[in-house]
Amino acid sequence: MLPESRQGATRLSPYIRHGLLPLPVVWDAVADAPGRDRHRFRDELLWQEYARHLYARVGPDLARPLRSGQPVLPDGAVPWDDPWTRDMACMDHAVGSLLDDGWVVNQQRMWLASQWSVRGGRAWRAGEEAMFAHLLDGSRAANRLGWQWTVGTGSGKPYGFSRWQVEKRAPQLCRSCPLADDCPVQDWPESSRGGPVDGPDLGRGAGEAVHAGPAEVEGAGTGEAVWLTAESLGDADPALAADPDRPVEFCFDELLLARLRVSGKRLVFLAECLGDLATSYDVTVRRGDPLTELAGRPLAATWTPVPGWARRAAALDVPEQHPWPWLRRPRPSSVRSFSAWRKAVER
Numbered sequence: 001m002l003p004e005s006r007q008g009a010t011r012l013s014p015y016i017r018h019g020l021l022p023l024p025v026v027w028d029a030v031a032d033a034p035g036r037d038r039h040r041f042r043d044e045l046l047w048q049e050y051a052r053h054l055y056a057r058v059g060p061d062l063a064r065p066l067r068s069g070q071p072v073l074p075d076g077a078v079p080w081d082d083p084w085t086r087d088m089a090c091m092d093h094a095v096g097s098l099l100d101d102g103w104v105v106n107q108q109r110m111w112l113a114s115q116w117s118v119r120g121g122r123a124w125r126a127g128e129e130a131m132f133a134h135l136l137d138g139s140r141a142a143n144r145l146g147w148q149w150t151v152g153t154g155s156g157k158p159y160g161f162s163r164w165q166v167e168k169r170a171p172q173l174c175r176s177c178p179l180a181d182d183c184p185v186q187d188w189p190e191s192s193r194g195g196p197v198d199g200p201d202l203g204r205g206a207g208e209a210v211h212a213g214p215a216e217v218e219g220a221g222t223g224e225a226v227w228l229t230a231e232s233l234g235d236a237d238p239a240l241a242a243d244p245d246r247p248v249e250f251c252f253d254e255l256l257l258a259r260l261r262v263s264g265k266r267l268v269f270l271a272e273c274l275g276d277l278a279t280s281y282d283v284t285v286r287r288g289d290p291l292t293e294l295a296g297r298p299l300a301a302t303w304t305p306v307p308g309w310a311r312r313a314a315a316l317d318v319p320e321q322h323p324w325p326w327l328r329r330p331r332p333s334s335v336r337s338f339s340a341w342r343k344a345v346e347r
C-alpha cells in the first residue's frame, strides 16, 4: 500500500467506471503482459464486470443486504461517533485520499468500510453513501458490492480491520501515529455476524434479454443525435463510434445531483471528459431534467446496465440502441458469489 510508488494499482478505475475505457479494450490491452500480472489484472477486471452483472440483475436491491444482516456489536458496546477519526494515522491517510484525491487503493477502501461498520457499528449504507460522494470512480454497482463484500452482508464473512493489517501493508503509518501506544484497533473487532436476511434472488436468473440489452444494433441510423451519460462518456461509446458526425447530447440531471451531492472533484472529472469530447465532436451540455431537455428528438444511445438509464430511455425517444460492451455477456446464471458467477460466465 505504501509507498505509493509500489502500490499494486493502475488507478484506471475512474476511466473504466465512466466508460472511457471499455472493459474488453482494457482486457485486450494486456494480452502481452507477463502471465501472472495479466492473470491478476484480468481478475480485477472480472470483479468490475461481476459488479455490473449483479447491479443489472438486482438494481436498487443492491442497497439491501444480499445474504446476511450487518455485523452486530458485542453487548453493551455503542457505535463509534466517528469511525473514520483522523486521530488515527491509518484512517487519516485513507480519509485524506478519499477527500483530496477521490481515489483510494482497494485495501484502504476495505479498511474504511470495515472500520465504519464492523468495528464502528454504523449503518453500512451511510458509509457507502459517504464514500460514493467522493470517489471519482464511485458507482452503485462496484461501491455497493465492495461494501457488502467487506462488511459481510454480501459474503456472510465480515472482513475485520485491525492494526495487524496496517503494520503489514503500511507500517510507516503506525510509526507516525499519535495513538501508536494506545491503538483503538490493536485487536480484531469483536462484533458477531449478522443473521440471515430475505435478500433478492441471486440464483439462476430469468433470461439473458432482461439483463443484457440488445446483442445487435437496433434501429441503425434512426437517431438524430447521440445521447451520452456518465456511464459511457468517451469516444469509445458504441453509439458515438457508429457515426462520429452526429451531434452529441449530455444532460446533467439537476435533481439527481441535488440528491447525490457528489463532490466537486467528481463534477470536475465529468466536465473535463466532456471538454475533451468537445474538441472532436459537436457536444451540447445541458443541465435540468433530461426528460425535458432531451425530449422531442430521436436519439441514438448505447444500452446501459443501470436502472436509471432504463427508466429515462423508456420515457425518451431512443429508436437507435447499441449493445453494451460487455466483457462477458450476461446469461442466466447465479450471481451469489464472484466464483459461482465466474464459473458460469466462463463456461
Ligand SMILES: Cc1cc2nc3c(=O)[nH]c(=O)nc-3n(C[C@H](O)[C@H](O)[C@H](O)COP(=O)(O)OP(=O)(O)OC[C@H]3O[C@@H](n4cnc5c(N)ncnc54)[C@H](O)[C@@H]3O)c2cc1C
Residues within 6 Å of the ligand: 008, 009, 010, 011, 012, 013, 014, 016, 017, 041, 044, 045, 046, 047, 048, 049, 051, 104, 105, 106, 107, 109, 110, 113, 135, 137, 138, 139, 140, 142, 143, 144, 146, 147, 150
Ligand atoms: C468498500 C469498497 C468500495 C469500492 N467502490 C468502488 C467503486 O465505487 N467503483 C469502482 O470502480 N471500484 C470500487 N471498488 C473496487 C476497487 O477498490 C477499485 O476498483 C480499485 O481500487 C481501483 O483501483 P485501480 O484502478 O488501481 O484497480 P486495479 O487493481 O488496477 O484493477 C483494474 C480495474 O479493475 C476493476 N476492479 C478492481 N478491483 C475491483 C473490485 N474489487 N470491484 C470492482 N472492480 C474492481 C476496476 O475497474 C479497476 O480499475 C471498491 C472496493 C471496496 C472494497
